[in-house]
Amino acid sequence: MLRSIEETAEALAREAYVADAGLSTSLFLALRMGKALLLEGEPGVGKTEVAKVLSRVFDTPLIRLQCYEGIDVAQAVYEWNYPRQLLELQARREHAPGAQLHTDGIYSEAFLLKRPLLQAIDAANTRAPVLLIDELDRADEEFESFLLELLSDFQISIPELGTLRARHRPIVIITSNRTRELHDALKRRCVYHWIDYPSREKELEIVRRRLPGVGERLAAQVVSFIQAVRREDLAKPPGVAETLDWAEALGHLGASELSPAVVDATLGIILKYQDDVDILRGAVATRLLEEAR
Amino acid sequence: MIDESFLKNILLFTRALRRAGIPVGLDQTLELLRALEWVNLGSREQVFYTCRSLLVRRQEHLRLFAILFAHFWRAHNPALPRRQQMPRAPRHRPQAQPFTIVTYMAYKARLADEAIDVADKAGTYSPGELLQRKEFSALTPEELARVRRLIQQLNWRVSQRATRRRVPRRRGEALLMRRVVRDAARHGGVPLRLARQARKRKPRPLVIVADISGSMEKYSRLLLQLCYSATRRLDRVECFVFGTRLTRITAQLRLRNTDRALEQAAREVVDWGGGTRIGPSLHSFNRRWARRVLGRGAVALVISDGWEHGDAALLAREVRTLRRRCHRLIWLNPLAGRVGYQPLAAGMAAALRHVDDFLPAHNLQSLEQLAEHLAALGDRAQGRARRKGRGRPIIQRASGPLPPSAAP
Numbered sequence: 025m026l027r028s029i030e031e032t033a034e035a036l037a038r039e040a041y042v043a044d045a046g047l048s049t050s051l052f053l054a055l056r057m058g059k060a061l062l063l064e065g066e067p068g069v070g071k072t073e074v075a076k077v078l079s080r081v082f083d084t085p086l087i088r089l090q091c092y093e094g095i096d097v098a099q100a101v102y103e104w105n106y107p108r109q110l111l112e113l114q115a116r117r118e119h120a121p122g123a124q125l126h127t128d129g130i131y132s133e134a135f136l137l138k139r140p141l142l143q144a145i146d147a148a149n150t151r152a153p154v155l156l157i158d159e160l161d162r163a164d165e166e167f168e169s170f171l172l173e174l175l176s177d178f179q180i181s182i183p184e185l186g187t188l189r190a191r192h193r194p195i196v197i198i199t200s201n202r203t204r205e206l207h208d209a210l211k212r213r214c215v216y217h218w219i220d221y222p223s224r225e226k227e228l229e230i231v232r233r234r235l236p237g238v239g240e241r242l243a244a245q246v247v248s249f250i251q252a253v254r255r256e257d258l259a260k261p262p263g264v265a266e267t268l269d270w271a272e273a274l275g276h277l278g279a280s281e282l283s284p285a286v287v288d289a290t291l292g293i294i295l296k297y298q299d300d301v302d303i304l305r306g307a308v309a310t311r312l313l314e315e316a317r
Numbered sequence: 318m319i320d321e322s323f324l325k326n327i328l329l330f331t332r333a334l335r336r337a338g339i340p341v342g343l344d345q346t347l348e349l350l351r352a353l354e355w356v357n358l359g360s361r362e363q364v365f366y367t368c369r370s371l372l373v374r375r376q377e378h379l380r381l382f383a384i385l386f387a388h389f390w391r392a393h394n395p396a397l398p399r400r401q402q403m404p405r406a407p408r409h410r411p412q413a414q415p416f417t418i419v420t421y422m423a424y425k426a427r428l429a430d431e432a433i434d435v436a437d438k439a440g441t442y443s444p445g446e447l448l449q450r451k452e453f454s455a456l457t458p459e460e461l462a463r464v465r466r467l468i469q470q471l472n473w474r475v476s477q478r479a480t481r482r483r484v485p486r487r488r489g490e491a492l493l494m495r496r497v498v499r500d501a502a503r504h505g506g507v508p509l510r511l512a513r514q515a516r517k518r519k520p521r522p523l524v525i526v527a528d529i530s531g532s533m534e535k536y537s538r539l540l541l542q543l544c545y546s547a548t549r550r551l552d553r554v555e556c557f558v559f560g561t562r563l564t565r566i567t568a569q570l571r572l573r574n575t576d577r578a579l580e581q582a583a584r585e586v587v588d589w590g591g592g593t594r595i596g597p598s599l600h601s602f603n604r605r606w607a608r609r610v611l612g613r614g615a616v617a618l619v620i621s622d623g624w625e626h627g628d629a630a631l632l633a634r635e636v637r638t639l640r641r642r643c644h645r646l647i648w649l650n651p652l653a654g655r656v657g658y659q660p661l662a663a664g665m666a667a668a669l670r671h672v673d674d675f676l677p678a679h680n681l682q683s684l685e686q687l688a689e690h691l692a693a694l695g696d697r698a699q700g701r702a703r704r705k706g707r708g709r710p711i712i713q714r715a716s717g718p719l720p721p722s723a724a725p
Binding site for chain 2: 028029045046048049050052053054056057064092093094096104106109110113114116117127130164166202203204205208211212214215216217218257259299
């Protein structure tokens with residue numbers, strides 16, 4: 025149990041997650057109030073990472089549900105193991121041909137395929153798991169309203185089996201890239217936090233902690249360059265994930281500092297659209313490089 | 318420990334937030350009061366982030382919140398209890414509106430935002446007859462009023478697309494195993510009846526981006542009416558207007574009362590009848606909104622005469638980007654209905670290569686055609702067909718004679 029905002033920040037720091045005061049506060053409050061933490065922000069700022077770090081902090085399993093358009097109960101909660109049920113029925117018929125076929129037990133837990141949400145509230149869990157509901161904005165509204173129900177009482181009704189209830193409420197982290205606005209009713213059950221791009225100092229600290237092998241000089245230049253790139257008008261500015269990828273790649277290439285040739289050759293690691301590469305390549309990159317050095 | 322004056326300040330603060338347009342419910346206030354017991358009240362930072370975590374639920378409100386917080390807790394600093402004072406003379410008593418600076422700052426913060434998005438509040442309209450083919454720019458005021466009413470009655474329907482969610486259907490493409498097994502259990506383990514499911518279908522979202530600059534002035538009120546009519550009839554509509562900058566007016570158009578909705582929308586627009594910057598406006602649309610409103614097979618409808626004062630190459634690039642993000646890009650041009658119209662305006666010519674459909678919008682009939690067109694958009698083969706057809710868009714002309722005043 026984390027007892028204060030400071031303790032929360034320290035716990036994150038121990039797991040090499042560099043959080044700002046806002047995130048530590050939101051996380052602390054979410055845990056304390058037993059609410060879900062809703063994280064929004066540009067791609068690659070470390071939203072998913074929060075859940076992973078949290079599962080390490082509490083030494084508890086991480087259950088991840090990746091959302092996508094059309095995700096429904098069968099993929100998110102449970103599904104009956106149909107092939108097995110059919111085989112079972114047919115096996116019973118062969119054992120007792122001609123007799124009235126009994127269907128007892130084919131709707132029991134042995135035939136149940138537990139998907140992430142059911143795993144998260146499984147009564148067999150010995151401690152509260154971390155449930156990561158990733159990119160909820162990709163799922164449709166129907167799924168969102170289902171989730172709303174789940175988040176309010178952490179129980180799931182399966183018509184053939186009855187109601188399953190969590191013994192330990194999972195710690196819920198929801199992330200969204202804001203390709204659509206989530207419903208207010210859902211937000212009401214969450215503590216909200218927008219993860220911004222980190223400041224230069226924070227980002228440098230992240231690189232240092234995550235990639236201790238990368239030279240100080242290179243790390244500082246990479247971070248300064250990325251920070252400058254984010255100020256340009258791009259379709260998709262690089263996130264922290266790109267910074268880390270880039271620093272790591274440059275390390276592999278044996279670069280000890282940024283040079284125009286190195287930047288030009290590896291621009292594809294930080295920019296994911298050809299239009300953005302076109303904007304940056306050449307004069308702009310050179311200017312940003314000057315600034316970064 | 319929270320004392321009474323602090324409690325009062327919190328309540329005043331949440332009221333100031335609401336007044337500035339950040340919706341804060343009583344449940345949130347109560348949660349905040351509970352949470353403040355767990356944090357260090359001496360730390361302004363902790364109090365700030367605690368309030369923000371629990372009171373703000375949208376990224377757009379973060380900046381406004383920071384401004385309001387800074388102003389409010391400077392004026393009413395709970396850490397420094399005020400000295401007991403003699404009762405003030407009436408003329409020295411504080412004014413009844415203590416947060417005028419705060420609300421003013423809120424107002425300013427909103428204006429500073431690139432795209433404006435304002436909260437919504439909450440009638441219907443009646444019939445008329447036919448002025449079908451008369452060019453909009455040639456309408457008399459009475460005719461205009463009638464046309465507006467007719468636009469209101471347009472039958473909007475956007476073609477459907479298959480979502481990824483499945484529903485039981487007799488002739489579906491996939492088996493519905495749950496029912497198959499249940500049926501098998503009744504028939505000795507043999508699945509006799511194969512229940513099926515199919516993709517659920519939903520209408521495509523419609524996104525309207527309308528030009529209301531000087532060259533479009535004659536049409537702009539009607540365009541707003543068009544946006545309003547679409548918003549009333551369809552579930553998923555997003556409306557944006559631009560002259561020199563982009564404004565989102567979706568929320569205003571959701572007002573039930575037509576006149577108030579149009580009035581509110583018009584008030585949000587900063588640049589009625591100003592210059593046109595189509596390229597930059599589409600650019601800011603692509604950057605700020607495209608990802609959020611063009612998902613789920615949306616149809617984008619751009620309404621503009623293509624008179625670009627700026628860089629035609631930029632416009633072409635932005636139109637291309639826009640087209641890649643939507644299911645179908647339709648460009649409506651009020652000039653296109655004129656006999657002998659050629660897309661010669663540099664902007665229009667540049668944009669044309671990237672649009673899927675280029676349709677006129679100069680009279681009521683053309684708008685009806687648009688509505689029919691939207692209802693009949695193709696489903697899947699679309700992607701290929703339109704690529705083949707790209708570069709030679711079809712200009713559909715309204716049939717019938719045009720009034721003489723409409724000739725170029």
